[in-house]
Amino acid sequence: MKNIITRKLIVDENNELFDAQGMKYIALKSDFSRIREYSAKILEHCPKQFLEGNLLEQQLSEIIKNGIKHGNKCDASKTLKVWYDLRNRARFIIEDEGGGFKRLEEWNNFYRRRQEALYNNDFDLFLRLAAYRGPESDEFDGGSSLIAALEFWNGGMIYNEAKNKVGVVRWFSNGSQ
Amino acid sequence: MEIQFFENKMDKSLTVKISGDCDLYNAHHLFNDVTGRMNSGCRAMYVDLSGVPYLDSSGVGAVIRIIQHSKSKKIDIKFRGIEGTVRKVMRLSNILSIITEDRQ
Numbered sequence: 001m002k003n004i005i006t007r008k009l010i011v012d013e014n015n016e017l018f019d020a021q022g023m024k025y026i027a028l029k030s031d032f033s034r035i036r037e038y039s040a041k042i043l044e045h046c047p048k049q050f051l052e053g054n055l056l057e058q059q060l061s062e063i064i065k066n067g068i069k070h071g072n073k074c075d076a077s078k079t080l081k082v083w084y085d086l087r088n089r090a091r092f093i094i095e096d097e098g099g100g101f102k103r104l105e106e107w108n109n110f111y112r113r114r115q116e117a118l119y120n121n122d123f124d125l126f127l128r129l130a131a132y133r134g135p136e137s138d139e140f141d142g143g144s145s146l147i148a149a150l151e152f153w154n155g156g157m158i159y160n161e162a163k164n165k166v167g168v169v170r171w172f173s174n175g176s177q
Numbered sequence: 178m179e180i181q182f183f184e185n186k187m188d189k190s191l192t193v194k195i196s197g198d199c200d201l202y203n204a205h206h207l208f209n210d211v212t213g214r215m216n217s218g219c220r221a222m223y224v225d226l227s228g229v230p231y232l233d234s235s236g237v238g239a240v241i242r243i244i245q246h247s248k249s250k251k252i253d254i255k256f257r258g259i260e261g262t263v264r265k266v267m268r269l270s271n272i273l274s275i276i277t278e279d280r281q
Contacts, residue, residue, distance in 0.1 A: 035201065053262040054231050062234055065201060118274060127248070127275050130241045144241070145234035148269035 004119040006112045007150040009104050015158045017167030020093055023083040028064070030072040030080060030096075035065050038082075046086045050172060056090055059152045062145040063094050063166060071096025071164055089155065091169040100163030103134050111147060178203045178229075180210050190221040196228035199236035208239040212246045219252060223279055227258025237270045244275060255279035 028038050039061040043051065050056055064080065072078035075097075083093040101107075110132045117126040130144075149157055155169030178197040185192070193211055215222065224243070226232075240256075247254040255277045259267060267273050 033202075052265070055262050055265055058231065058233050058262070058266060061201075114271075118271070123275060127241075127245060130245070130272065130275065144237045144270040144272070147271055148234065148237075148266060151269040151271075 004115060006115045008108045008111075009101075009146065009150070009157065009159060011104065011159045011161060011163065013161045015156070015167060017091075017156055017158045017169060018093060018160065018165070020083040023085040023091070023093070026082050026084075028068075028080040028082060030068045030074055030076055030078045032065075032068055032074045035068060036061050038064055042082065042084055043086075046090070050086060050090050050170075055152070056170070059149060059170075060092065062149060063092065063168065066145065066166075067094050067096035067098075070101070071098030073098065089169055089171045091155075091167075093165065093167045095160075095165035098164050101159065102163065104159065104163055106134070107132060107146065111150075114147075178206065180207065182214055184219075188221065189219055190223065191219040192223045192225060194225045194228065198231040199229050199239070200231060200233045201235040204233075204235035204239040207236065208242050211243050215246060215250050215252055221253040221255070222247065223255050223257055225257040226263055227260065229258075229263050230261070232263045232266050234270070237266065237272060240267075240276075241272060 026042065028034075036057070039057045042060065043057055046056065064082070067080045068074060072080060078097040081095040085091045110129065114126060114129040117123075117129055149168070153168040153170050155171045157166065157168045159166050178195065178199055181194045181196075183192040183194065184190075191214060193214070195207065199207055211222075211224070229236075244254060257279050259273075259276070259278060264273075267276070
């Protein structure tokens, strides 16, 4: 018998993932054209076994993109704050200056319906639900960055109450997944 | 990112070979170029991703929209060369189940 898996984005202001003690810090300008450059800079001294090819860079770029594009609306006067710790695991806290991910519960519902369609082998519905569109989404937003993020950040992905700050961690067994 | 098209006049299929990173800065080119060729008419399309070392959520979004467009145009679409990190990203994004792979 198959089991349906529905992960969720979680809000928990007091979660330990927001404890930045001992973490490195960098403040980034909200420059959309530099997102991948920012990720590469942060991961400059990352242990090679954590990189998983370019997967860690790709996943870090996604949460930086969410902060710059959706949070700070690419407003150059706004800063994206990034705390990171690459000792023993890859851990990040990213905070933008925007109004927060207000449609977090709506996204959770979208993801649950998408997973149910997959569980029921309803591929037409699954394809129709393949992309999430909020009122502020553009044609290149599809919510798939969050779907992948929920899978990738295996130690947790937690939002603060204002939903403008996210803490993530990926643990590695034997140096890599 | 470079996109090349190879036409097979015998079976009226089109092979799309993509090389280079497919990311937030260029995924819209992938969607526009590929669906533009779909609109010009073909029965089947093969999308070869073996030359793509980096795919992000914008690239995944472009792939999803290309599949949706092929359905609306009743074009049979198959993908080749989904390997390495690109395969991992597609698996994490949970879209491998809607992709038909042509394993040559």
